[in-house]
Amino acid sequence: MGRAIQSIERAAGILRLLSGRTRRLGVVDIAGELGLPKGTVHGLLRTLQQVGFVEQDAETGKYQLGAALLHMGSSYLDGNELRTRALNWSDSLATRTGEAVRIGTLHDAQVLIVHHVFRPDDSLQTLDVGSLLPAHATGLGKVLLAHHPYVANELYRDGLSAFTPATISSRKGLERELEKVREQGWAADIGELVQGQASCAAPIIDRRGLTVGAMGIVGACERLLEDGGPRGDLLTYVREAARSVSRELGAIPW
Amino acid sequence: MGRAIQSIERAAGILRLLSGRTRRLGVVDIAGELGLPKGTVHGLLRTLQQVGFVEQDAETGKYQLGAALLHMGSSYLDGNELRTRALNWSDSLATRTGEAVRIGTLHDAQVLIVHHVFRPDDSLQTLDVGSLLPAHATGLGKVLLAHHPYVANELYRDGLSAFTPATISSRKGLERELEKVREQGWAADIGELVQGQASCAAPIIDRRGLTVGAMGIVGACERLLEDGGPRGDLLTYVREAARSVSRELGAIPW
DNA sequence: GCGCTGGTTCGGCAATGTCAAACCAAGTTC
DNA sequence: GAACTTGGTTTGACATTGCCGAACCAGCGC
Known part of the structure; x- marks a missing residue:
């Protein structure tokens, strides 16, 4: 360098x-x-x-x-291929699941939100685009970390801060979790960042096969979960949407 | 300097x-x-x-x-007093008028959108926050120009580009328009930036009496207009909302 | 009035960034 | 496939640039 x-x-x-x-x-x-x-x-x-x-x-x-x-920040968004390609799919994911949709990418070992669709009721919500979220306590983040081992190592070095009692804050615990994420192809967080709030997410792959982003939904635990995990139907929607975006980015056309 | x-x-x-x-x-x-x-x-x-x-x-x-x-752009928003103070009022303005609300401020002789509330139906809309709009062809811009003569002069020098047949593109014409805006305390644009779209706006004043921003609504002509001008009820809502924000910023408490 | 604290200005020194020229890798053309 | 183009990257010598410490000034609090 x-x-x-x-x-x-x-x-x-x-x-x-x-x-x-x-x-x-x-x-x-x-x-x-x-x-x-x-x-x-x-x-x-x-x-x-x-x-x-x-x-x-x-x-x-x-x-x-x-x-x-x-203005420069918004110009960045205009040129961001991940976001532009994901625009349509995220809207339809929001209406199908009835939850807020977020798309994130890694930045400095945190999750940078590049797109956000509000939950389709009229409740007041604040826009998260541009926010940086801790990677180890969100579904989006876990997906990204699972495919970027180098970044994960950075995190271990600096320590995993706990936001709620449920936050995974030990190296061992996170390693096991990421392993599971790699196997199943999606990640969830259950009250690990905010009490009573859950999220789940799936990876977005580009034409080189790299995980360049993640797409998922966030919402209250009582709506998202069943039997201690994310509801199966929601999970399917999320994974399908992420796969659609990946395909549009030029990943292998399954 | x-x-x-x-x-x-x-x-x-x-x-x-x-x-x-x-x-x-x-x-x-x-x-x-x-x-x-x-x-x-x-x-x-x-x-x-x-x-x-x-x-x-x-x-x-x-x-x-x-x-x-x-991320820096969004951090700027967090620290922006104009925007934070205007948050509540803009939401209620949107529901009262049923139209999209935008708040802007001057930046390089253009209007920088610092807040945007979607029209409260479920139609697809793109977020304008961070966009730069031409000042002489929008309600927001006219309000700001009317109270920043120096910036207006800059515009005259560089020429006023026309976006539709209705755009005010002569110096004389804009001077007269701004004079009217100063008198009546609000501004409108009728298809001057986009065909069939209208907007109206009112100034936001801070504690020193300076016009630091503008707040207004945008929408289709057929909804916003009557008798060749903005609907009186909508105009009242807009002006009230802008005044509320001004009061919160510490302007004279009328 | 004195002493803070905190933003701004100044001028000499040398570290710093600039520039032109050379380099290299990928395409194009013939 | 060789010569040429285009465009990103590297290098090193020179002097411009911007860095720094100290001085300056305005506003507060005691």
């Missing part, structure tokens, strides 16, 4: 920092966190501001992410 | 370029467009790739935007 341009690396570090914390950050906060002199950070921030990647609060002088990033 | 860091400016230029074109771009394309040597561009692209802002297609070697931008 060759040399990288220092100022851009640092600028990216600032943006990553700002996108982590929800509250605005000041020059010294950032400088401290990144171990850089504040003069330097100020210079970086100024140019980031000029190109619209950060904005400065007029009153407090503190910085936050800028509007240009929103 | 001081000097900016060259490499970051250039990197931002690359990203802007990539977010414009939908198809992937190669090193020489970018180098040509930006007037830079291709070696330089390659170095920039490599570091942008390392930080996840661009991705390289394994087969063609061409570049596209990266996933990190999607």
Whole structure:
């Protein structure tokens, strides 16, 4: 891996920092966190501001992410083949199952949601597109991890945080779970991220045979489960939908 | 305005370029467009790739935007006060009017959509959040332009492109229209961006009295209009909703 | 008034990124 | 199948660039 341009690396570090914390950050906060002199950070921030990647609060002088990033994020989605190919299938999956549908891909050992269809009742729901979810506690994530052993190893190194009592937080436990996922071709999470909420997902394969994404549904346990596992009919719908998308991406046409 | 860091400016230029074109771009394309040597561009692209802002297609070697931008874009939304404050009001506006609701703010003399509530029937609709709309051909845009004369002047300089026969494309015409908008406190567009589609919008004011955004509805002409203008009841709902958001942002509590 | 804290400015030094030229792999053409 | 094109990648020398520490200034709290 060759040399990288220092100022851009640092600028990216600032943006990553700002996108982590929800509250605005000041020059010294950032400088401290990144171990850089504040003069330097100020210079970086100024140019980031000029190109619209950060904005400065007029009153407090503190910085936050800028509007240009929103537009670029949505442009990313437009060019994302996984998402565009999956659009139709995810809509029909949502109506068939009556649940919310999400499509995710791996990013930094987490699940990045690239598409989200609301549950087809009129209840208020917040859009998850762009969110990063923990990989070891979601159906989407388990599917992806099962086919990316290298990423899984990264996770083991950093430790598996527990979100509920049901979260799989031991290396052994997750290894066994992923093995099962590889065998059966789908994954579920039962209250492992949020109490009373379950999800299940299946892999999306591209023309090279790589698992480039996962597609699944999320919803309340009482609707999704039976006999301690996901309802068979829902599972079939999910797997069929994921397979359809895979076929459209050019995977072997079963 | 001081000097900016060259490499970051250039990197931002690359990203802007990539977010414009939908198809992937190669090193020489970018180098040509930006007037830079291709070696330089390659170095920039490599570091942008390392930080996840661009991705390289394994087969063609061409570049596209990266996933990190999607997450940052959504983080921007989380921190955006205009949007968070407007969340509740926009939902209720959508149910009251039965139309799709959009909230926008100015960005580079265009309207950046920061929130979008679908029309409350089950029809398929695509999310517009993150899109940039032309300011002179939408209700949202006109409201914003009316209170940002400097930006309006920028537009005049660059020329007003016409999207339909109804688009206001002369300087004189737009000046008169904006004057009307300032007087009446709301703006409409009638088939000026898309044939058969209309929109109307009202300003959102912050605690300093600045127009920081606009809120409005979009829909088919036959539903939104009567007697050659927006339906009075819908207009009232829109204006009330925008005023509610303004009040929540700390504008004078009328 | 004094001492914080925190954002901004400045100028000298050298590390840093830029550039042109060379390289290499894949297609195309004849 | 050789010569040519196209386009992504590598290299190294040069001087521009941006980094850094210290100084500056404004707003607060005591």
